[in-house]
Amino acid sequence: MAVTNSTRKLTPADWAAAALNAIAEGGLAGVAVEPLARRLGATKGSFYWHFANREALIDAALARWEQDHTESVIVRVDQEDDPRQRLRLLLTTALGLAHEDSIDSAVLAAGSHPVVAPVLERVTARRIGYLAELFRQLGFPPAQARDRGLLAYTAYLGQTQLIQAGLPAAQGAGVRRYVERILGILTAPE
Amino acid sequence: MAVTNSTRKLTPADWAAAALNAIAEGGLAGVAVEPLARRLGATKGSFYWHFANREALIDAALARWEQDHTESVIVRVDQEDDPRQRLRLLLTTALGLAHEDSIDSAVLAAGSHPVVAPVLERVTARRIGYLAELFRQLGFPPAQARDRGLLAYTAYLGQTQLIQAGLPAAQGAGVRRYVERILGILTAPE
DNA sequence: GTCTGACCATACGGGAGCGTACGGAGGTGG
């Protein structure tokens, strides 16, 4: 049984998970080895055994983020039958996640960092590409689909910004209403 | 003639402007007194004469940002005659500015900071409110206008994120085309 | 039981920034 590591040895995955939380809370600057070690009940000696330096930790954390916050979601959404239902589920899932943690916006904010840039570029292209594909499946011609996918993604990004900034954007039960409104606007013929 | 201060004494406004640039480049963490002093050709002795501490500098920089990047733009846009033309000019101006500097997204990213939060809240409410007003002027009922204003603003925020992340979102001449597309989608009846 | 290697704690050196103390330069009024 995985006893959630009370007094067990630490793994690189443990450090990466803690680093992701730190990014969500304080951005890249929040990833500091010594405070992280204290939070994990360990010391730097443990960290520098598993990682070469701080940058390697950030790398590992971003790899985990790329997997959990993009590919996993796409796989799950893609199991829906109806394209419109897929889009609905995607928007609901994404906005829901945006309420729970602010990792996405934190990573975006650090987009200029050389370690973050390539990961962010891949994730962004993947997400916009999938959205555009959904709009194509809804019957829009390619150029239209791409524009609407881009608009949908930028709207999502902005929404996460507002949420993280504490603005009452679309809270709780309002999410469903807002998603329906967005769906109506984005899928209406021009 | 303002000789752009070659060897002149420094004013608080000089420090605030430099701090704004620093925020755009490196976020709040980029606002460091000593590096800023070096860049201005001065030392900390000068800084701590004009400001009580680092936080006071950030305050001043944000006040300048609130004025220059919101009120000024609204005043200028509001001089247009046609509501649709106002919206078009606003989108074009905002997206154009987003290409030149990345202050907006940097401030957004620091939204959780206690000094930034109240300023950001005011600016956000003001911008969304003005956008909603524009959609009302275009004939949408209040609830519709608010939703579309919110969608337009989140789309703008997301767009600035993409631009700052180096994505080819809507570059140069493509801005006009993209603005027209967005205008078409956002002002089309549901 | 000893040995080896994975894993970790402790201690250290170094750098970057914040804030303070204090003294000096330069203009200005009397």
Place this chain on the structure above:
DNA sequence: CCACCTCCGTACGCTCCCGTATGGTCAGAC
């Protein structure tokens, strides 16, 4: 020409964090 005020440079102590060096602990191999 002197006193004064504004503005700034220099020097210092402090904190936080990175990365390294080194020794200790514990499990399993044999």
